[in-house]
Amino acid sequence: MLQQFGAGVAIAGCGSATPDTSMSNEAMSRLVDTSDEWIASRTGIQNRRLARPDESLCTLAAQAGQRALAMAGIAAADLDLILLATSTPDDLFGTASQVQADLGATQAVAFDLTAACSGFVFGMVTAAQFIRTGTYRNVLLIGADVLSRWVDWSDRRTCVLFGDGAGAVVMTATQEGDRLLGFELRSDGSQNHYLNLAYTPQEKPLVDDITIGQGSFHPITMNGQEVYRFAVKRVPEVIEKALFRANVSIEQVDWLLLHQANQRILDAVADRLQLPAAKVISNMANHGNTSAASIPLALDEAVRQGKIQPGDVIASAGFGAGLTWGAAIFRWGR
Numbered sequence: 001m002l003q004q005f006g007a008g009v010a011i012a013g014c015g016s017a018t019p020d021t022s023m024s025n026e027a028m029s030r031l032v033d034t035s036d037e038w039i040a041s042r043t044g045i046q047n048r049r050l051a052r053p054d055e056s057l058c059t060l061a062a063q064a065g066q067r068a069l070a071m072a073g074i075a076a077a078d079l080d081l082i083l084l085a086t087s088t089p090d091d092l093f094g095t096a097s098q099v100q101a102d103l104g105a106t107q108a109v110a111f112d113l114t115a116a117c118s119g120f121v122f123g124m125v126t127a128a129q130f131i132r133t134g135t136y137r138n139v140l141l142i143g144a145d146v147l148s149r150w151v152d153w154s155d156r157r158t159c160v161l162f163g164d165g166a167g168a169v170v171m172t173a174t175q176e177g178d179r180l181l182g183f184e185l186r187s188d189g190s191q192n193h194y195l196n197l198a199y200t201p202q203e204k205p206l207v208d209d210i211t212i213g214q215g216s217f218h219p220i221t222m223n224g225q226e227v228y229r230f231a232v233k234r235v236p237e238v239i240e241k242a243l244f245r246a247n248v249s250i251e252q253v254d255w256l257l258l259h260q261a262n263q264r265i266l267d268a269v270a271d272r273l274q275l276p277a278a279k280v281i282s283n284m285a286n287h288g289n290t291s292a293a294s295i296p297l298a299l300d301e302a303v304r305q306g307k308i309q310p311g312d313v314i315a316s317a318g319f320g321a322g323l324t325w326g327a328a329i330f331r332w333g334r
C-alpha cells in the first residue's frame with residue numbers, strides 16, 4: 001500500500017567506527033619511496049586507520065550501525081531494511097546479512113550495494129525510495145570499506161591514499177516533511193578503466209573443450225590525474241543539478257560534505273560552487289580516503305562535534321570508480 005507510513009524521509013541518527021591502528025605519513029615513507037611533505041601537500045592526508053587481520057568489514061559496519069541506532073533511539077529489532085554500501089565485502093555473496101545477524105535486526109531484510117565511493121549517496125537515494133513508497137519505515141544505511149585489503153602496498157601512487165572505516169545513518173519515515181530535498185545520480189562505464197579493482201581470469205580447462213576463467217582480483221589501479229579531472233568537473237555539475245531539483249540556492253547550503261578523496265578536490269569543488277572554506281567538512285587528514293565510509297564518517301564526526309546542527313542543509317556528493325558520481329541535498333535531523 002502506498003504511503004502507508006508517510007512519504008517523508010528523516011535522517012534520524014548517525015554513527016561511525018574505525019580501526020584502532022593508525023598509520024602516519026612518516027610510517028608510509030618507511031614502506032614506499034614517499035614523504036609526509038609529498039602526501040600532505042598533494043592530498044591533505046596525514047594519517048589513515050588500517051584494519052588488523054582479525055578485524056572484519058562486518059564488525060566495523062555493525063559497530064557504526066549500532067551507534068547510529070543509539071543516536072536515533074531506534075531498536076535493531078524495529079529495522080525493516082539494512083543497506084550496506086561496500087566494495088570490500090567479507091564475502092562476495094554479500095556481508096549485509098552478517099551485519100543484520102550481529103545487530104539482532106531480526107525483522108530486517110539486508111543486502112549489499114556496490115557503487116564504490118558513491119555507494120553512500122546511491123544508498124541514501126535507494127533507501128529513500130523504500131520509505132517514500134511506504135514500503136519500509138526504518139532503514140539502516142551503512143557505508144563501509146576495508147580497502148587496505150585491496151591496495152598494492154608497493155605502489156606509492158595509490159597506497160598512500162586509502163584508509164579503512166565505516167559510517168552509518170538511520171533513515172526513518174516521517175509525516176513532517178521530506179528531509180531528502182533533492183538528488184542526482186550518474187554513471188559512465190566508458191571511463192571505467194581509470195579506477196579499477198578488477199577480476200583477472202586465468203584459463204582453466206575442465207573437460208572436453210570446456211574452459212572457464214578462474215582467477216583473482218587485481219589490486220587497485222588508478223589514473224590519478226584523470227580521476228582528479230573527472231571529479232572537479234562532474235561533482236560541481238551534479239551538486240548544482242541536485243540543488244536545482246531541491247529548489248535550494250547555494251547560499252542556503254550550510255555544509256558541503258564531499259567524499260573525502262583529496263583536499264585539493266574539496267577545495268576546487270567549493271571554489272567552483274563559490275562556497276567558503278568554513279562550510280566544507282573535511283576529516284581526510286586523519287582518515288584518508290575510506291571509500292563508501294567517508295561521507296557518513298565525516299558526517300558523524302561533525303554532528304558529534306556539534307558543528308552540524310538539526311535543520312542544517314547539507315550538500316553531499318560521492319564520486320569514484322564505475323565511474324559513478326552523485327549528489328544528495330538533505331536536511332540533518334528528524
Ligand code: ACO
Pocket residue numbers: 033034035038039042043116117156157158160195222223224225227228261262265289291319320321
Ligand atoms: N610520493 C612521492 N611521489 C609520488 C607519490 C608519492 N606517494 N605518488 C606519485 N608520486 C610521483 C609520481 O611518480 C610522479 O613522479 P614522476 O614525475 O617522477 O613520474 C609525480 O609524483 C607526479 O605524479 P602525479 O600522478 O602526476 O601526481 P599528482 O600531482 O597528479 O597527484 C594524486 C597524484 C594525489 C593521486 C592526484 O592525481 C589526485 O588526487 N587524483 C585524484 C585521485 C583520487 O582522489 N582518487 C580517489 C577518488 S575515487 C575513490 O575514492 C576510489
